Amino acid sequence: MTTATALDTHRAAVLAGLSRGWIETRQSFTETAKVIVEAFFSLIYIAVLLMLRRKTMPGTDFSLAATVLPGLLCMSIIFGGIVGPSVSITAEREDGTLLRAKATPNGMLGYLVGKIVMVALSTLLKFVVILVAGIMLVNDVIVDARACLLLTLIFVVGMVATVPIGVALGSVMKSSLQAGLVPLTCGLLVIASGLFFPITVLPTWLQSFVQAFPVYWVGLGARSAMLPAQMVAAEIGGSWRMVEMFAVLGVWAAIGLVLAPVLLRRMARRQSGSAVAEVRARIRSKGY
Amino acid sequence: MSSETPAIALDVRGLRMRYGARDVLTGVTFTMKRGEVLALLGPNGAGKTTTIEILEGFLMRSAGNVSVLGIDPAQGNEAWRARIGVVLQSWRDHRFWRVRELLTYLARFYAPFATAEVARPWDVDELIDVVGLSKSANAKIMTLSSGERRRLDVAIGIVGRPEMVFFDEPTAGFDPHARRDFQDLIHRLSDFDNTTILMTTHDLDEAEKIADRILVLDEGRIVADGSADQLASEFTTAAEVRWTSSGRRHVHAARGGDATSFVRDLLIQNDDVTDLEVRRASLEETYMTIVQRAESAQSRGGIPNGAAAKISDVRA
Ligand SMILES: Nc1ncnc2c1ncn2[C@@H]1O[C@H](COP(=O)(O)OP(=O)(O)OP(=O)(O)O)[C@@H](O)[C@H]1O
Ligand SMILES: [Mg+2]
Numbered sequence: 001m002t003t004a005t006a007l008d009t010h011r012a013a014v015l016a017g018l019s020r021g022w023i024e025t026r027q028s029f030t031e032t033a034k035v036i037v038e039a040f041f042s043l044i045y046i047a048v049l050l051m052l053r054r055k056t057m058p059g060t061d062f063s064l065a066a067t068v069l070p071g072l073l074c075m076s077i078i079f080g081g082i083v084g085p086s087v088s089i090t091a092e093r094e095d096g097t098l099l100r101a102k103a104t105p106n107g108m109l110g111y112l113v114g115k116i117v118m119v120a121l122s123t124l125l126k127f128v129v130i131l132v133a134g135i136m137l138v139n140d141v142i143v144d145a146r147a148c149l150l151l152t153l154i155f156v157v158g159m160v161a162t163v164p165i166g167v168a169l170g171s172v173m174k175s176s177l178q179a180g181l182v183p184l185t186c187g188l189l190v191i192a193s194g195l196f197f198p199i200t201v202l203p204t205w206l207q208s209f210v211q212a213f214p215v216y217w218v219g220l221g222a223r224s225a226m227l228p229a230q231m232v233a234a235e236i237g238g239s240w241r242m243v244e245m246f247a248v249l250g251v252w253a254a255i256g257l258v259l260a261p262v263l264l265r266r267m268a269r270r271q272s273g274s275a276v277a278e279v280r281a282r283i284r285s286k287g288y
Numbered sequence: 289m290s291s292e293t294p295a296i297a298l299d300v301r302g303l304r305m306r307y308g309a310r311d312v313l314t315g316v317t318f319t320m321k322r323g324e325v326l327a328l329l330g331p332n333g334a335g336k337t338t339t340i341e342i343l344e345g346f347l348m349r350s351a352g353n354v355s356v357l358g359i360d361p362a363q364g365n366e367a368w369r370a371r372i373g374v375v376l377q378s379w380r381d382h383r384f385w386r387v388r389e390l391l392t393y394l395a396r397f398y399a400p401f402a403t404a405e406v407a408r409p410w411d412v413d414e415l416i417d418v419v420g421l422s423k424s425a426n427a428k429i430m431t432l433s434s435g436e437r438r439r440l441d442v443a444i445g446i447v448g449r450p451e452m453v454f455f456d457e458p459t460a461g462f463d464p465h466a467r468r469d470f471q472d473l474i475h476r477l478s479d480f481d482n483t484t485i486l487m488t489t490h491d492l493d494e495a496e497k498i499a500d501r502i503l504v505l506d507e508g509r510i511v512a513d514g515s516a517d518q519l520a521s522e523f524t525t526a527a528e529v530r531w532t533s534s535g536r537r538h539v540h541a542a543r544g545g546d547a548t549s550f551v552r553d554l555l556i557q558n559d560d561v562t563d564l565e566v567r568r569a570s571l572e573e574t575y576m577t578i579v580q581r582a583e584s585a586q587s588r589g590g591i592p593n594g595a596a597a598k599i600s601d602v603r604a
Contacts, residue, residue, distance in 0.1 A: 272346035
């Protein structure tokens with residue numbers, strides 16, 4: 001008689017999760033419904049770059065599109081990392097995917113690995129598409145070794161700081177309707193975080209408020225990578241504040257990595273066929 | 289190795305479940321032997337799904353003792369989970385996946401739980417064939433018909449070669465052919481793999497064909513427990529005897545459910561008897577009698593059945 005060690009069973013679940021992530025990423029290119037959702041934002045972002053292509057910042061001859069590009073890259077990370085997992089986890093709780101995972105030995109581990117892989121791959125793809133479109137369409141952005149290294153670092157740190165938060169939010173949201181608050185909140189933060197205009201024009205209390213969230217720092221990081229050095233003058237304290245950036249994102253990553261497994265496990269514990277059926281009855285009678 | 293395969297697969301004592309102020313299960317007690325096939329019957333809302341979900345470890349019970357394969361489902365770990373198969377009353381997950389894709393994915397989790405006795409998981413293509421989904425193996429799950437979807441649910445439930453399977457209305461939406469296939473599958477699982485099977489169904493004919501034992505749940509407690517034959521002789525008083533003699537058709541309800549002595553006398557006394565027919569009460573008739581009796585007893589103030597009596601012991 002052979003007994004399964006925890007290592008064997010976890011390895012099997014992680015490998016299965018990797019295949020799950022790949023299958024679901026592939027689906028986002030083959031399912032019309034998913035392709036439309038995935039392509040929608042990228043197309044809007046590219047349209048924005050096209051429209052701003054010939055515009056310059058007021059009073060300078062610096063390209064307006066160049067200042068917007070880092071903001072768009074930041075948005076792709078934030079929406080991919082926070083909104084992606086939170087909305088899909090809520091939806092998959094309602095359709096019983098999570099219950100299926102719960103019925104499978106180490107199925108939640110496989111599910112989580114699959115989700116991370118899927119979110120990382122599809123966000124990376126959107127990030128690269130915007131970046132390449134930006135480099136082709138926009139003058140005045142810097143694309144050298146330092147920029148590439150920094151962007152890679154910011155993408156990775158940005159994902160690690162946001163995906164666990166997205167998973168945690170997806171676990172606490174009670175319904176798809178509630179989960180709709182996540183993109184709304186992220187949208188408001190994006191507006192207030194100075195991605196598309198100098199943050200220093202905002203009241204100081206709002207500046208301090210948004211500096212508590214990852215959006216501002218991922219945006220700052222993207223600007224520090226791609227904009228010429230003199231642009232730092234428009235930033236708070238006239239500095240790119242790299243150390244602070246990695247510190248704040250690190251704190252968010254730590255918070256998320258602690259909270260996400262706890263909240264996900266608590267949510268999974270509550271899953272049952274009756275709970276799924278109840279949600280379905282609610283959707284049938286109320287429409288959401 | 290008797291220590292690894294104890295004779296009792298499932299043991300439920302005084303199981304109670306309460307939602308808010310409403311008691312849904314009021315003391316359910318039964319056991320199942322290894323390899324046994326048990327059908328849980330009962331009217332809508334009787335508590336069948338609730339019972340099964342507690343045994344699967346998905347719902348937390350309010351009171352009572354439960355052991356599934358020797359482990360309390362509320363504390364079941366992943367190794368226990370690997371020995372359990374689950375088919376819920378309805379699923380709609382993984383719409384965008386393909387049949388073989390999903391089965392292959394789920395099968396991977398079970399491989400490390402294989403033992404010398406149990407080869408895990410089931411070979412996916414063989415399993416697809418066994419449940420009759422070969423033609424749809426590459427179909428997207430959302431395009432399956434409801435019966436095909438149900439076959440997939442059954443396949444997923446057994447892909448890990450579980451020692452104990454819970455089926456909640458597995459054959460809902462099956463055509464007659466699929467029903468027959470399902471019966472064969474159940475026999476194969478219990479006879480060859482010694483799998484213990486607990487299923488609910490509203491198809492009494494199916495219960496009679498598949499199950500070694502039938503349990504009737506009504507208003508949160510068990511009101512009958514036995515084979516279809518035992519239930520018929522215990523709960524119905526009459527077997528019906530019909531015959532033709534002197535050109536006339538006769539009908540007689542034999543008391544006690546045993547028509548043998550009546551028929552013996554009949555044949556000795558009349559030598560022109562033709563078209564003799566003896567019909568024992570069908571499971572459907574028995575079931576109706578059981579449920580009616582339980583409900584009238586309930587409205588008279590309730591009879592303390594065995595299970596209810598044990599509950600008061602547990603709580604005392
Ligand atoms: N989450 C819940 N909250 C409150 N009541 C519930 C809940 N889940 C089930 N019930 C109630 O418990 C009772 C038993 O339900 P259950 O689903 O176990 O019945 P069932 O025997 O499976 O019925 P069916 O044959 O219709 O499947 C029902 O009256 C139902 O309304
Ligand atoms: Mg039910």
